[in-house]
Amino acid sequence: MAASLAMPVAAMAQQQTTMVPYGGDKPAPVGQTAVDPGDSAEEIAKDAARDLKDTRFYNKPGATRAQYDADWQQCRLIARGSRTPSGMVPYSYNPALVSPVAAGIAGGLGGMLGAAIAQGQQRRDNRRACLLIRGWRQVEVPPAEAARVAAMGEAQRAAYIDALVGANDVKGTITARTRFDDAPDARINLDAPVGRTGTVFAGKKVDAAQPFVLGPDEALLVLAFRRAEAPAEGRSGAVQLLRYDAEHGDVVYRPRDWKKTGDKTVYAVLAQSADKKQAYEVQLIRVTPGAYVLDGTSVGAAVPVSTNCFGAPVLDVKAGEVAYLGDFAPYMNAPTSDGDKRSALLFSRHIEDARAALATRQPQLAAAMQPARLRNRATYACAGLTMTRWDIAGLEAVAR
Numbered sequence: 217m218a219a220s221l222a223m224p225v226a227a228m229a230q231q232q233t234t235m236v237p238y239g240g241d242k243p244a245p246v247g248q249t250a251v252d253p254g255d256s257a258e259e260i261a262k263d264a265a266r267d268l269k270d271t272r273f274y275n276k277p278g279a280t281r282a283q284y285d286a287d288w289q290q291c292r293l294i295a296r297g298s299r300t301p302s303g304m305v306p307y308s309y310n311p312a313l314v315s316p317v318a319a320g321i322a323g324g325l326g327g328m329l330g331a332a333i334a335q336g337q338q339r340r341d342n343r344r345a346c347l348l349i350r351g352w353r354q355v356e357v358p359p360a361e362a363a364r365v366a367a368m369g370e371a372q373r374a375a376y377i378d379a380l381v382g383a384n385d386v387k388g389t390i391t392a393r394t395r396f397d398d399a400p401d402a403r404i405n406l407d408a409p410v411g412r413t414g415t416v417f418a419g420k421k422v423d424a425a426q427p428f429v430l431g432p433d434e435a436l437l438v439l440a441f442r443r444a445e446a447p448a449e450g451r452s453g454a455v456q457l458l459r460y461d462a463e464h465g466d467v468v469y470r471p472r473d474w475k476k477t478g479d480k481t482v483y484a485v486l487a488q489s490a491d492k493k494q495a496y497e498v499q500l501i502r503v504t505p506g507a508y509v510l511d512g513t514s515v516g517a518a519v520p521v522s523t524n525c526f527g528a529p530v531l532d533v534k535a536g537e538v539a540y541l542g543d544f545a546p547y548m549n550a551p552t553s554d555g556d557k558r559s560a561l562l563f564s565r566h567i568e569d570a571r572a573a574l575a576t577r578q579p580q581l582a583a584a585m586q587p588a589r590l591r592n593r594a595t596y597a598c599a600g601l602t603m604t605r606w607d608i609a610g611l612e613a614v615a616r
Contacts, residue, residue: 243297245597250293264288268377270365274352279382291346297599298338342603348393349526349605356389397609398562402553406545406564408444414496414573424577435505435533438585440570441489441497442543452492453546453561456520457485460507460530466596498573505535509594513561515546523600529608530594538581539588540567563608
């Protein structure tokens with residue numbers, strides 16, 4: 217027995233570790249009405265049936281199987297824009313048996329396999345999110361009912377499940393999305409006073425009290441990070457905005473030749489809290505006039521990885537305007553009334569708090585500041601780790 221254990225122990229002693237890359241793919245954004253002309257109706261129906269099983273299926277009262285197939289196909293194509301996070305993972309090998317170069321290759325293949333699995337899961341999650349946002353409900357069937365359906369013949373089972381797709385009454389646990397705004401909670405008070413005036417941030421190494429002059433093709437966007445309650449104290453947050461073309465219903469990305477052409481247009485804004493110790497932190501951001509969608513938010517030091525491509529708030533700013541967007545409160549593990557905890561960057565509007573803080577450094581800007589014009593449900597091509605929709609309560613939707 218001792219001899220048989222000696223070889224594995226010796227081998228383990230010689231093991232070394234190399235780091236191999238993992239994930240980090242960046243597929244092109246996929247539009248909301250994506251089509252694949254290479255797929256026939258029969259092929260689409262066959263693929264869509266993967267999510268119609270005896271244990272789980274999608275349902276929308278009054279819908280037809282053809283409508284489900286069409287939505288499933290579009291959601292499948294949109295989910296191809298799913299991204300996976302990049303990083304490095306450790307890969308162990310024995311140098312007596314495998315060279316470092318070969319180990320790197322093997323580890324790389326393992327990383328690729330892991331990335332493929334992660335990508336597949338992310339696509340499935342985003343396909344599901346897409347269907348739920350489009351009004352479909354996912355139904356988990358009780359075991360006894362699932363066993364009964366599984367015992368049916370293939371043709372009978374297919375016909376039965378097809379009928380369930382549009383049925384008004386279904387048996388099972390239903391998952392649905394019926395609201396997309398920040399659900400209020402009795403234990404979270406977004407109107408809690410900040411207690412003091414706050415600070416103003418105009419950029420790194422920029423004196424916020426110096427005269428602030430807008431150029432002829434500039435506007436000023438004002439937002440604040442609000443930490444009025446304990447779960448938000450000392451927390452960071454980030455807001456990402458992307459330039460939006462309302463006419464074509466899509467995000468506008470910076471062209472590759474922007475340096476060569478001297479393009480100074482602001483295409484993306486990443487507003488990150490500058491001083492998490494402040495109870496109220498107002499930020500001043502120069503932008504090019506036009507429309508911008510609130511693409512994503514995050515709490516903590518991480519940058520946003522989700523995208524509100526299925527429906528985002530959109531704002532319009534004109535040249536010379538000083539537009540107040542809103543307050544963002546970085547709640548982390550905030551206790552909720554249902555006994556759970558919540559981590560999110562929660563939105564509210566307190567323009568007079570922002571005006572009071574801004575007046576301490578830029579009284580002229582404070583006097584000129586007006587609420588930004590905001591609307592809900594701007595959609596655009598999807599590319600992100602998590603695809604979702606976010607509404608601001610009380611706003612109208614963009615014209616369709």
